[in-house]
Amino acid sequence: HIADLGCGIGADALAFARAGIRVSAVDSDPVTASCAAANVAALGLASRIDVRCADAVDADLSTVDGVFCDPARRRSTGGRVFDPGAWSPPWDFVAGLAERVPHTVLKLAPGIDHALVPPGAEAEWVSVDGDVVEAAFWCGPLASTPRRATLLPSGATLTGSGAVRAPVGPVRRYLYEPDGAVIRAHLVAEFASTVDGVLADPDIAYVYADSAGATPFGRCYEVLEVLPFSVKRLRAALRARDVGRLTVKKRGSPLEPDELRRSLRLSGAGTATVVLTRVAGAPVALIVG
Numbered sequence: 001h002i003a004d005l006g007c008g009i010g011a012d013a014l015a016f017a018r019a020g021i022r023v024s025a026v027d028s029d030p031v032t033a034s035c036a037a038a039n040v041a042a043l044g045l046a047s048r049i050d051v052r053c054a055d056a057v058d059a060d061l062s063t064v065d066g067v068f069c070d071p072a073r074r075r076s077t078g079g080r081v082f083d084p085g086a087w088s089p090p091w092d093f094v095a096g097l098a099e100r101v102p103h104t105v106l107k108l109a110p111g112i113d114h115a116l117v118p119p120g121a122e123a124e125w126v127s128v129d130g131d132v133v134e135a136a137f138w139c140g141p142l143a144s145t146p147r148r149a150t151l152l153p154s155g156a157t158l159t160g161s162g163a164v165r166a167p168v169g170p171v172r173r174y175l176y177e178p179d180g181a182v183i184r185a186h187l188v189a190e191f192a193s194t195v196d197g198v199l200a201d202p203d204i205a206y207v208y209a210d211s212a213g214a215t216p217f218g219r220c221y222e223v224l225e226v227l228p229f230s231v232k233r234l235r236a237a238l239r240a241r242d243v244g245r246l247t248v249k250k251r252g253s254p255l256e257p258d259e260l261r262r263s264l265r266l267s268g269a270g271t272a273t274v275v276l277t278r279v280a281g282a283p284v285a286l287i288v289g
Contacts, residue, residue: 005056005069010036017048025051026059056089066103102140110135124148127181149181156216160190169198171226172208176218191217200279204252221288229283235264242268250276
């Protein structure tokens with residue numbers, strides 16, 4: 001028996017019911033709760049799901065075995081709410097759920113602050129086709145590791161403490177761009193160890209390695225040229241390669257890709273990818289392939 005607090009139109013509650021779990025679903029918005037009830041009825045799952053329009057803060061949790069809470073993070077006008085204290089239900093209530101019901105899962109926005117992870121909980125970040133879409137905090141007996149990155153649709157998962165620092169070294173032959181879920185989960189060091197890689201700057205999540213290997217956790221590029229950054233120097237290097245169409249990636253650089261493209265004034269027939277970043281604190285441009 002699970003309580004689904006902030007059930008929305010019922011997608012998660014329906015999944016629980018299909019797995020054979022009895023659900024008490026709650027949403028504070030009357031229209032949303034009505035939609036959830038209609039979906040439950042349409043799919044013939046009313047015997048397993050009870051939908052109520054109520055404030056999650058007032059939900060009776062005394063008879064449930066677990067809690068799933070997905071606090072509302074949008075205003076009625078559609079705008080996002082970034083302050084956890086203004087979510088519905090608010091963060092102080094959400095953070096205390098695991099103390100009342102140990103088997104608790106919190107479904108959250110991917111930008112959630114690591115400082116808000118409850119003590120002992122597992123914090124997971126999930127990406128779909130490289131886009132980080134959500135975070136989940138698994139509490140009590142549901143936690144198995146401090147940090148986890150899960151990549152869909154492959155299902156690949158990387159775990160670790162989230163507190164390890166990757167070694168720092170020079171730029172090597174290959175650059176790996178970690179998946180966003182790996183970065184958000186603070187697992188860049190754990191990823192670097194899987195490819196025997198280093199960071200060229202301790203605060204920038206580009207990993208450099210001597211060899212290219214297949215990995216689900218990042219995209220690999222060959223470093224073709226390393227240039228101390230200047231528009232003039234980069235323009236000359238790209239024109240020498242007959243580049244006209246340019247993809248710009250960046251971490252640790254204030255430059256805007258569109259502004260850089262206009263400044264370079266390229267007209268060649270070829271294509272190239274440039275990575276703007278820092279190495280040992282200095283701005284560089286990497287031409288990669």
